[in-house]
C-alpha cells in the first residue's frame with residue numbers, strides 16, 4: 001500500500017528549476033529557438049513541480065499567459081523556475097518564470113511568465129485529491145490570491161464569450177470587416 005499523503009505541503013517542497021543549454025538543433029529557420037521547444041520545457045518543469053507536490057502523476061489541463069516576449073538565441077542558458085501558486089481539490093496552478101542568460105555577457109532576459117493548470121491522477125486514472133498548500137511568505141499569499149482572481153475572471157470571460165458567440169450573426173457584424181485585410185470570395 002502506498003504511504004498516505006500529508007495534508008499540507010510547503011511551496012518550497014516542490015519548487016523546481018530546470019536549466020537547459022539552447023543547442024543549434026532547437027533553432028528555427030531564423031536562427032532563434034523554436035517556441036515549441038520552450039513550451040515543451042515549460043510542460044516538463046510544470047509536470048515535475050506538480051507531481052512532486054501531488055505525490056502522484058499529473059496531466060496538463062490548461063496553459064495561460066504564454067507570450068514569447070523576446071527571442072531566445074542558440075547558446076543561451078534557459079532557466080525555468082516553477083512553483084505551486086494555488087491548489088484546488090485535484091488541480092494545481094503552477095507558475096513558471098522563464099529567463100535566458102547569455103553566458104558571455106552575463107545579460108539575463110525575462111522571456112515569459114506562464115501558468116499551467118495540472119490535475120493529479122490516481123492509480124484508477126481519475127482525478128485525485130492533492131495536499132493543501134502552506135503559504136510561508138507574503139509573495140506566496142499574493143500569488144495564491146492572484147490565482148483565485150485569475151480563476152474567477154477566466155470563468156466570467158468564458159461565460160461572456162460563449163454568450164457573445166451564440167448571439168453573433170454575420171449580417172449584424174459584417175460592417176466590422178470594413179478595413180480588415182480580408183475579402184469575401186463567395187456570394188453571401
Ligand SMILES: CC(=O)SCCNC(=O)CCNC(=O)[C@H](O)C(C)(C)COP(=O)(O)OP(=O)(O)OC[C@H]1O[C@@H](n2cnc3c(N)ncnc32)[C@H](O)[C@@H]1OP(=O)(O)O
Nearest residue numbers: 059060061062087088089090091092117118119121126127
Ligand atoms: C495537448 C496535450 O498534449 S494534452 C497533455 C496531457 N493532458 C491530458 O492528457 C489531459 C486530458 N484531460 C483529462 O484527463 C481530463 O479532462 C481531466 C483529468 C483534466 C479533467 O477530467 P474531468 O473528468 O473533467 O475531472 P473533474 O471535472 O473532476 O475536474 C478535475 C479538476 O480539473 C479542473 N479542470 C477541468 N477542466 C478544467 C479547465 N478547462 N481549466 C481549469 N481547470 C479545469 C477542475 O476544476 C477540477 O479541479 P479541482 O478538483 O481542483 O476543483
